[in-house]
Amino acid sequence: MPNYRLTVDTGGTFSDFVLLNEETGEHRVLKVPSTPDDPGRAILDGLDVLAKDGVKASDIVFFCHGTTVATNALLEEKGATVGLVVTKGFRGIYETQEQSRPYGPAVFDLKYSRPPLLAPGRRTAEVTERIGAEYEGMLSMEINEVDWFMALYEHYLEQGMSEDEVMEIFKGIAANSVMVDGHATQMDQLAAGQYAVAMSTYDYQTAGIAATGAPLDYEPLVEPVVQRPNGVALLNSAPHPAAAYLFYMWILTDGQEVLREAGLRSSLEAEADEGLQGVETLFVDPSELVEQYDHYEQLYAEVTGR
Structure with missing residues (x-):
């Protein structure tokens, strides 16, 4: 009695079958028309063809099914109308996402716009619910900060x-903190409760998520405020x-x-201190950071337990 492995790929036009005889290594490829109104019928049609050629259902020891129907529905924006139910206060988190652009040329496209959401704001509903009490009062630290x-x-x-006193302070904070890799992830999880x-967060990320309705804020500022430069290489x-270089x-x-003009915050030095008058600030010296990075990375790893 032969043992067969059968895989089926249901596409929008055809459903493809590959039948493998485990004993001989021989394989057969079969293609039947898909049945969009009921994709399962095409699979049964293919099984009927195989049965007529002597392949019994009891001889099939492995069956695998894949389909591009759902993928096609997403790409073509067809299918059922869907909505989204979220915790009250987080209506905008789906639309905000990570506030990032895809890698590649789009990173530099000032007019880039995201694809439409599957569930836009008008089909998003908020419900009052309790976010797990086990997170109440907990802190988060970014592991690369x-x-x-x-x-x-x-x-x-x-x-x-x-x-020793400084390290004790930071270790005390870390003991009651969730360690997070990446500020975008940190903000998403903070908004989710x-x-x-x-x-430590970027003010523009906090402001962006707060503008969508999430109950977040970075003001009043907790002093001292750390100002860090961003660089390009x-x-x-x-x-x-x-x-x-010219770009x-x-x-x-x-x-x-x-x-x-594109709605982004300028990094001009004249605007760097906007809103920080009278606030104690600490500026990260890039030269010192480069020279002392290994030393402070080791200390911070000791704090975070990396």
Whole structure:
């Protein structure tokens, strides 16, 4: 009695069958018309064809089914109308997502727009529910926040604390914190109520999610506020390094106005202190960070338990 392995791929036009005889290694390919009104009928039609050729259902020891019907429905935006039910206060989290763009040329496309949502806001409903009490009062720390840690570590030393005392503070915070890899993930989980406080976040991410209705805020500011620079680097293998250099020079100068017109926050130095008058701030020195990175990375790993 032969043993067969059968796989079926249901497509929009045809359903493909591959039958493998485990004993001989021989295989057969069969194609039958799909039946969109009931995809299962095409599978039964194919089994009938195989049965007429002597393949008994009892001889099939493995059956695997895959389909592109659902994928096609997504790509063609066809199918049933769907809605989304979310926790009250988080109506905008689905639309906000990670606030990021796909990798590739779209990263630099100032007019990029996301594909339409499967469940737009008008079909999103909020319900009152209780988010797990086990998360109440918990903190979160980003595991790669070495520059933030360095700025505060040195600040507390300047205030007269010893290195052991500073480490004790951070270890105490870490003991009651969830460790998160990535600020976007941290903000999504914070908005979903998985913890109450994020120890270090980007203000624009918090403001963006809060604008969608999530109950988040970064004001009043908790002092001292850490200001960190962002940098850009060119690959030494870039095909047109001079053009890339000119592009970044434009982004950091005249391009800031274009970014502002596109609704993004400018990074011009004149605007960096906007809203921070009278607030104690700590600035991360890029040169010092580069020189001392390994040292502070090791200390922060000791704090977070990485």
